[in-house]
Amino acid sequence: MKVKSVIVSVLSIMLVFACLQTSVSDALAISHESKSNEGDENDSKKEMREAALNGKSIQIDPGFAYYQGRSVESIADEIKLAGYKAVHYFVVNENNVNGDLIDAFHERGIAVWALVLGNGTYSTERFPKEWPDWQMELLQPLNDGYIRLSPHSEGYKAWKKQALANLVTEYPFDGIEIAEPYFPEWNGIERGVYGDVGPLAQQAFYDKYHQDIPDFVNEDSENYYLNNQSLYKKWIHFRVETVNHFLDEIINGENGVRSVRPDILVGTWSLAIDAGKDSLKRLKELQGLDAASMVDKVNPDIHFFQTHWPDWMRDQLPADYFLKYEPFVEQLRKKHPKLPIGIQADIGSFQYMIKGKEWLETFSNTAFSEGYATWTAYEYHLGGYIYHEKPVPLKAEKADDTEVMISFNKRIDPASVSLTESFFLDNGESSVPLEITDLKVDGNHVFISSPQLDSKEPIKVYVKGMKDTPELWLFKGYPANETPDGSYVWIK
Secondary structure, three states, rough: HOOOHHHHHHHHHHHHHHHHHHHHHHHHHHHHHHHHHHHHHHHHHHHHHHHHHHHHHHHHHHOOHHHOOOOOHHHHHHHHHHHOOOOEEEEEOOOOOOOOHHHHHHHHHOOEEEEOOOOEEEEOOOOOOOOOHHHHOOOOOOOOOOOOEOOOHHHHHHHHHHHHHHHHHHOOOOOEEEEEEOOOOOHHHHHHHOOOOOOHHHEEEEEEHHHOOOOOOOOOOEEEEEOOHHHHHHHHHHHHHHHHHHHHHHOOOOOHHHOOOOOOEEEEEEEEOOOOOOHHHHHHHHOOOHHHHHHHHOOOEEEEEOOOOHHHHOOOOOOOOHHHHHHHHHHHHHHHOOOEEEEEEEEEEEOHOOOOHHHHHHHHHHHHHHHOOOOEEOOOHHHHHHOOOOEEEEEEEOOOOEEEEEEEEEOOOOOOOOOOEEEEOOOOOEEEEEOEEEEEOOEEEEEEEEEHHOOOOOOEEEEEEEOOOOOOOOOOOOOOOEEOOOEEEEEE
């Protein structure tokens, strides 16, 4: 009995030891796999960070018709084929964001910024009932469809902070940027489009200085802004501090953006303008913008200079116009020499100032030669290339032996694609119609199925008759462009 007991004990010990070895081996394997996955994830984050801060980027507003009725994959693929490394996703409504589109960009190695507005909104549908109390007051009422909200409003500031914290928590944006945090407006005093001069601003100024705000209407008043320079200088400084504090609270404040997403990139935005030698001083005076002090306060990862409307509305604006912004750039680089700087342009908000590809390429080359880390433009599908360039196939990817997806440089009109007259097979001596069994159009993607595609050798397919989508462009009256003769794509 004792011998049997000893044998059983030895066997039990051996079994336990074997189990321990297996457990340790499994644990080591799991640990190694975990570290490997962690390493891959860190590499991916580094790549996205690099893409977000450097190279070509573009603004997109998915609310435009050009992006509707198509897959997110086709949108992301079109942007990728255009050569962009990052997009600035214009979030008009923080409760209406396409998370699948963000994922589609990420799958293609494209970084995604959340671009939101700071000084107002086009829609109040998600606002609490007390939002009217948040509004700015201008010298003269302005009903232009944009609701201006005051950075002096504690209610607005708290709501905006929570809204953006929720936004970056719910969606995997790589960066957050608050554009247009400034006060209105260029030459606003003369035009009456100047603020905030309402009760919120008046109270905040009085709390700080125990004085009333300057008078901007009555020239005979001793507090008229041109008559009381001491008071007016306080007012200018006060407005700059207000803009900077507003941004700082939303980004760095308790329960703010960085509190809930410590890993997220932050971009600050301010305007730049070519208005003579005093441009820097006048912009600070009129709109409360001072890039250097803004960066001091917020500590962003990058700063963008946004082209001011008097510049982008100029007829025949040269592509290197922003060389005149050097005073703004110099002031910022002097205090923050290592901070990446980006430049933003407008390429088509009004029909007369639509910019084409050649203009944009010159703009891009000039920006990089001047030391800008990146550039962006409003908005991708508003550029002249959409109106004037012909749709051409850029690549083909096989889904299986008999199905292929052909990607074009722009969106294709499904009505222009034919089973019998759009695709032709190059047989070496001539081209013959491809026998299509199935066809589907999705944005810039055209899917075709044919038994003739089942080949181990590369196949050359000619594409004919494809047209783009004028009915989806912002400005109407342009004719459809058609694929040029001789267009082809290799299917491998």
